[in-house]
Amino acid sequence: MLQATEKIVSLSGMTKSFGAVRALANVDLAVGVGECLGLVGHNGAGKSTLINLLAGTLAPDGGEIRVSGVAQAADYGVRRAGALGIRCVFQELSLCPNLSVAENTRIYHKSLRGWGWRRNAAELVRRKLDEVFPGHGIPPHATVGDLLIGQRQMVEVARAFTVTDSPTRLVILDEPTSSLDAVAGKQLLTYVRRFVKEGGSCLLTSHLLGDILDYCDRIVVMKDGGVVADRSAVEFDRESLVAAMGNVISEARIKAHEHVTAQRGETPVVVRAVPKQQSDQTALVAHKGEIIGLAGLAGHGQTRLLLQIYEAAGKTRADTSVSGPVALVAGDRQTDGVLHLWSIARNISVRSMRALVKGGLIDRDAESALAKKWRERIRIKTPDVENNILSLSGGNQQKVLFARALGSDAGIILMDDPMRGVDVGTKLEVYELIRAEAEAGRTFIWYTTEIEELNNCDHVYVMRDGQIVADVARADLTEEKVLQASFREGGRA
Amino acid sequence: MTDTTLATPARDRMAFLGDPRLLRKALPAVSLVAILIAIFVLNERAMSYRGLDLMLKYAVPIAFATIAQMFILTVNDLDLSIGAFVGLVACIAGTWLVDQPVLCILILAGCIASYAAIGALIHMRRLPSIVVTLGMSFVWLGIAVILMPTPGGMVPDWLKALMSWKPPLVPFPIIACLVIALVAHVLLMESSYGAVLRGAGGNATAIDRAGWSLLRIRMSMYALAGFFGVLSGLSLIGLTTSPDAHIADRYTLLSIAGVILGGGEFVGGRVSPIGAVIGAVTLVLTGSFLIFMRISPDWQIGAQGAVLIVVLALRALIKLREAK
Numbered sequence: 001m002l003q004a005t006e007k008i009v010s011l012s013g014m015t016k017s018f019g020a021v022r023a024l025a026n027v028d029l030a031v032g033v034g035e036c037l038g039l040v041g042h043n044g045a046g047k048s049t050l051i052n053l054l055a056g057t058l059a060p061d062g063g064e065i066r067v068s069g070v071a072q073a074a075d076y077g078v079r080r081a082g083a084l085g086i087r088c089v090f091q092e093l094s095l096c097p098n099l100s101v102a103e104n105t106r107i108y109h110k111s112l113r114g115w116g117w118r119r120n121a122a123e124l125v126r127r128k129l130d131e132v133f134p135g136h137g138i139p140p141h142a143t144v145g146d147l148l149i150g151q152r153q154m155v156e157v158a159r160a161f162t163v164t165d166s167p168t169r170l171v172i173l174d175e176p177t178s179s180l181d182a183v184a185g186k187q188l189l190t191y192v193r194r195f196v197k198e199g200g201s202c203l204l205t206s207h208l209l210g211d212i213l214d215y216c217d218r219i220v221v222m223k224d225g226g227v228v229a230d231r232s233a234v235e236f237d238r239e240s241l242v243a244a245m246g247n248v249i250s251e252a253r254i255k256a257h258e259h260v261t262a263q264r265g266e267t268p269v270v271v272r273a274v275p276k277q278q279s280d281q282t283a284l285v286a287h288k289g290e291i292i293g294l295a296g297l298a299g300h301g302q303t304r305l306l307l308q309i310y311e312a313a314g315k316t317r318a319d320t321s322v323s324g325p326v327a328l329v330a331g332d333r334q335t336d337g338v339l340h341l342w343s344i345a346r347n348i349s350v351r352s353m354r355a356l357v358k359g360g361l362i363d364r365d366a367e368s369a370l371a372k373k374w375r376e377r378i379r380i381k382t383p384d385v386e387n388n389i390l391s392l393s394g395g396n397q398q399k400v401l402f403a404r405a406l407g408s409d410a411g412i413i414l415m416d417d418p419m420r421g422v423d424v425g426t427k428l429e430v431y432e433l434i435r436a437e438a439e440a441g442r443t444f445i446w447y448t449t450e451i452e453e454l455n456n457c458d459h460v461y462v463m464r465d466g467q468i469v470a471d472v473a474r475a476d477l478t479e480e481k482v483l484q485a486s487f488r489e490g491g492r493a
Numbered sequence: 494m495t496d497t498t499l500a501t502p503a504r505d506r507m508a509f510l511g512d513p514r515l516l517r518k519a520l521p522a523v524s525l526v527a528i529l530i531a532i533f534v535l536n537e538r539a540m541s542y543r544g545l546d547l548m549l550k551y552a553v554p555i556a557f558a559t560i561a562q563m564f565i566l567t568v569n570d571l572d573l574s575i576g577a578f579v580g581l582v583a584c585i586a587g588t589w590l591v592d593q594p595v596l597c598i599l600i601l602a603g604c605i606a607s608y609a610a611i612g613a614l615i616h617m618r619r620l621p622s623i624v625v626t627l628g629m630s631f632v633w634l635g636i637a638v639i640l641m642p643t644p645g646g647m648v649p650d651w652l653k654a655l656m657s658w659k660p661p662l663v664p665f666p667i668i669a670c671l672v673i674a675l676v677a678h679v680l681l682m683e684s685s686y687g688a689v690l691r692g693a694g695g696n697a698t699a700i701d702r703a704g705w706s707l708l709r710i711r712m713s714m715y716a717l718a719g720f721f722g723v724l725s726g727l728s729l730i731g732l733t734t735s736p737d738a739h740i741a742d743r744y745t746l747l748s749i750a751g752v753i754l755g756g757g758e759f760v761g762g763r764v765s766p767i768g769a770v771i772g773a774v775t776l777v778l779t780g781s782f783l784i785f786m787r788i789s790p791d792w793q794i795g796a797q798g799a800v801l802i803v804v805l806a807l808r809a810l811i812k813l814r815e816a817k
Contacts (some may be wrong), residue, residue, distance in 0.1 A: 096695030
């Protein structure tokens with residue numbers, strides 16, 4: 001199947017950094033004419049960055065993009081990519097909810113204008129929907145905001161395949177089946193095969209390894225911002241694909257890590273939560289003093305589960321029971337965590353305000369003492385805790401958020417991927433602190449997208465599609481196991 | 494209150510219609526009809542050519558200003574300067590339109606261009622539109638006061654004649670409002686670029702990824718707002734004949750209320766030009782309603798607020814049903 005020597009696109013030496021984080025390091029990738037290429041990798045492997053570079057929504061720091069053999073200038077962007085027939089269906093939806101299906105199609109095609117544009121656009125998208133998803137039942141004049149999420153995804157996919165003035169030559173599908181049901185997902189992949197057979201090209205990412213194995217001609221595996229395998233799909237099977245995504249070195253490190261002495265179940269249960277979307281009764285269970293890891297691909301319901309636990313603090317409900325107060329360490333610092341206008345001290349004390357009140361007013365001395373105590377304990381690098389929070393580096397701001405949670409009365413600490421964009425030194429310090437606090441009797445529930453961080457956990461739950469799909473004890477934890485569970489078994493039969 | 498008791502049976506009747514989406518679309522028209530019926534019940538003579546002409550005289554400049562505000566709201570911004578801007582236009586036209594019409598048109602074109610420039614500034618510097626337009630409102634007002642410290646000026650006869658024109662059968666304000674609504678509807682709802690403009694309010698990232706310039710979209714919207722603001726000012730001096738700087742101060746809030754009353758929303762690009770004009774007319778009629786009730790016009794703003802609250806409450810009820 002690798003007969004296609006003619007390339008629709010070829011990227012060479014692609015490099016991209018975000019601040020200190022290197023997302024892509026010298027990556028080469030080519031998609032042949034009439035080929036369906038599968039792109040797989042775990043969180044942060046660089047898939048999304050690569051797709052954005054190809055679609056023109058991000059500019060590379062270095063490297064060359066060739067489309068049909070022609071080198072593209074530095075001004076390569078969405079407009080140019082569109083004119084060359086490169087279309088991208090992004091993971092987060094790119095439809096305007098206030099417009100109709102036909103109007104959303106019009107936005108994609110500059111040539112849909114003049115008299116009767118609405119009728120033409122409706123006809124165009126209706127025909128393509130019929131072709132890709134027979135029996136879809138989506139009226140072209142319906143407002144997108146009124147459609148179900150699966151229907152919206154269908155519209156978005158069908159729109160990418162519609163053709164007006166410039167031909168559609170390469171369609172990038174980033175997790176296209178994530179919000180489609182099994183039938184629509186199969187319809188799409190069948191259509192992709194037909195599209196490819198007729199000379200089109202496709203770049204497909206999916207967390208369903210079966211889809212990748214069954215429907216792609218070639219598979220590229222990415223890890224840590226580089227390509228680690230690039231072979232024909234028939235040379236892979238499920239195990240070898242998972243093995244290629246994993247990292248042998250870190251597995252050795254997991255094994256070498258000392259086992260915790262405390263046995264699970266010896267302390268009382270403090271959190272018990274069944275995810276809202278769970279089809280069986282599998283629950284997340286945390287005992288006092290444990291560090292529980294939440295793993296899986298990003299956006300598969302981990303944050304939602306944390307919020308579910310957070311909202312149930314101190315209550316007992318049918319699906320969630322939590323004993324005692326809860327504190328949350330936000331991962332998305334700027335939006336969910338840091339209060340930009342406040343000082344470091346106030347940012348730390350805000351969770352404990354009730355305990356710091358004297359005579360109806362905030363006790364400044366107590367507040368300052370709390371902040372100073374945590375500055376020493378967690379080593380926040382600042383000369384004065386009364387400085388504004390934004391005077392700190394990102395890693396130190398994150399430490400403040402940890403101090404806010406740990407300085408409170410909460411016995412249960414939820415962490416929503418808190419180490420995003422934090423440097424290694426800070427990470428190691430915080431890991432140590434979490435261990436110490438757990439030994440002192442605090443319970444941690446820790447969502448992380450970095451598999452290596454699971455080393456610090458006593459017990460790990462892997463989530464997929466909003467459900468707990470694996471329940472791994474510390475002793476059995478391997479990276480391969482987490483990856484296996486994160487990607488769904490088998491294909492769509 | 495009378496308008497509440499009138500609106501409630503209307504809702505019950507609508508309940509039989511079923512589809513809440515249709516209900517939401519019909520709500521602006523239903524509230525307009527409700528207030529018209531209330532007026533006609535109080536005073537039969539209002540239900541005449543002359544009565545409607547008198548009551549709706551000021552609907553024309555307010556409808557223009559409301560449409561201007563609607564363009565800004567489409568891209569999730571808010572214009573707090575439209576009232577002062579309309580006042581400035583009135584002063585400019587009152588100063589120069591009779592003696593130096595060419596110069597006056599050039600200045601007004603410059604005003605529209607500066608609106609587009611404000612849109613560009615807001616877009617490029619990512620400034621909050623509320624702050625920028627609030628600041629600009631003092632700039633517009635300041636220029637207008639310098640230009641015309643005391644009420645005065647001259648209004649061309651053709652403008653006066655146009656605004657007091659008495660066409661057969663249908664009063665002029667009704668025709669004018671219909672034309673304004675239709676033109677804005679075609680511009681924003683029917684044209685192919687209009688879909689792109691509204692899309693920018695719904696999901697700017699999607700519009701950007703599809704290869705459209707968000708800067709150009711915002712500048713177009715602000716320029717359109719400026720253009721309709723100019724029309725508002727001109728129609729206003731045709732009615733009052735003696736402009737002054739503070740003549741349209743109330744228009745800022747009236748125009749926002751009109752858009753919202755007409756089914757528009759503050760975010761998400763969900764607006765309706767026909768609804769906005771209906772909203773503006775409803776607010777104007779609220780004033781007449783008070784007069785017929787023999788309530789002092791001092792209560793006008795309060796009454797307009799009450800209408801707004803009632804209609805928004807109804808909309809919230811419909812939304813609740815939609816969610817079910």
